[in-house]
Amino acid sequence: MSFPEKQATSRSFEPDPPTVATLVQAGVEHSVTTRRDLLASGYSADTLSRMVERGIFLRLHRGVYHVGPNPTWEAHLQAAVLAAGSGAAVSHTSAAMAWGVIQRRDERQIHISIPAERSVTRAGIRVHRTRLRGADTTRWQGISITTPARTLVDLSGILPTIQLEQALARAVREDLTTRKMIHAAALHRTDRKGSGQLRKLLEVEAAPALTRSRAESLLLEHLRESDLPHPRTNARIEHWEVDFLWKEARLVVEVDGFAWHSSRKAFEQDRRKDQWLESRGFRVLRFTWRQIRDHPLRTVATIARMLPGSG
Numbered sequence: 001m002s003f004p005e006k007q008a009t010s011r012s013f014e015p016d017p018p019t020v021a022t023l024v025q026a027g028v029e030h031s032v033t034t035r036r037d038l039l040a041s042g043y044s045a046d047t048l049s050r051m052v053e054r055g056i057f058l059r060l061h062r063g064v065y066h067v068g069p070n071p072t073w074e075a076h077l078q079a080a081v082l083a084a085g086s087g088a089a090v091s092h093t094s095a096a097m098a099w100g101v102i103q104r105r106d107e108r109q110i111h112i113s114i115p116a117e118r119s120v121t122r123a124g125i126r127v128h129r130t131r132l133r134g135a136d137t138t139r140w141q142g143i144s145i146t147t148p149a150r151t152l153v154d155l156s157g158i159l160p161t162i163q164l165e166q167a168l169a170r171a172v173r174e175d176l177t178t179r180k181m182i183h184a185a186a187l188h189r190t191d192r193k194g195s196g197q198l199r200k201l202l203e204v205e206a207a208p209a210l211t212r213s214r215a216e217s218l219l220l221e222h223l224r225e226s227d228l229p230h231p232r233t234n235a236r237i238e239h240w241e242v243d244f245l246w247k248e249a250r251l252v253v254e255v256d257g258f259a260w261h262s263s264r265k266a267f268e269q270d271r272r273k274d275q276w277l278e279s280r281g282f283r284v285l286r287f288t289w290r291q292i293r294d295h296p297l298r299t300v301a302t303i304a305r306m307l308p309g310s311g
Helices: 017-025 036-041 045-053 073-084 093-097 150-153 163-175 179-187 195-203 212-224 266-278 288-296 296-305
Strands: 032-034 057-061 062-065 108-113 125-130 136-140 141-145 232-237 239-248 251-256 285-290
Touching: 032 036, 032 073, 032 195, 036 045, 036 062, 036 212, 057 073, 057 288, 062 073, 062 179, 073 108, 073 125, 073 141, 093 108, 093 141, 093 150, 136 266, 141 150, 150 163, 163 179, 179 195, 212 239, 212 251, 212 288, 212 296, 239 266, 251 266, 251 288, 266 285, 285 288, 285 296
Parallel strands: 108 125, 251 285
Antiparallel strands: 032 062, 057 062, 136 141, 232 239, 239 251
């Protein structure tokens, strides 16, 4: 017995959502893909439009889609890179947040660097046309991004000195890069606004200062403006970490910011730390945020009296 052959249908194949997700995620990062790749995978333009209408694909930029709703921040980064085209890389504050050298913020506009000879305009993307060497870019979680060293060079034109120094300190402290690598990246961007500021920080023999809070940053600014010797910041003394340390003078300064020191548990831990330090011959001074903000000269003078030859 013979059976009639099935007639091929002219209707374009439209897989169900799980099949779509499996197919798309097989070769993309963070569930982000492009219209070109979807069409190359066998989807027709009509099918793709229906997928968008049904919410299976979420359009993030022209020709760039996310599989399903609720894309992550990383997905938005990848989408911006794809939307910007060949040679694009996440850069500036967006790259700095990815590397963890500045605090994550609600930055709706993503910074992307592209080769200087190209020009791109996309909503929600801040495009920087620049010279990008091969050594200036790498991959982070599968996303094209400027290296930590190049990122710091880009930050030098937009961050105040104290924030740039802290970003530099975090990058070096977390072994993301080295001072030598940052210096090399800066040499290739001598035309960059602020690159001189970065090179000046690199020329200082002492390690760049890292602080955790605005109160610590403000006190550090006041100390820098004085003639006092520079302290180590967020330094470790055995199992304790202290805000400021003058090792030779065996002087520790702690900043009692409200957010960190307001609980009873934190208060008691501070007392244990002070007792341990004092039993090892360290002198401990504590200042509140209000003292630092409202009485900076008095605060610095108090510290000066505890330092040999500075009183």
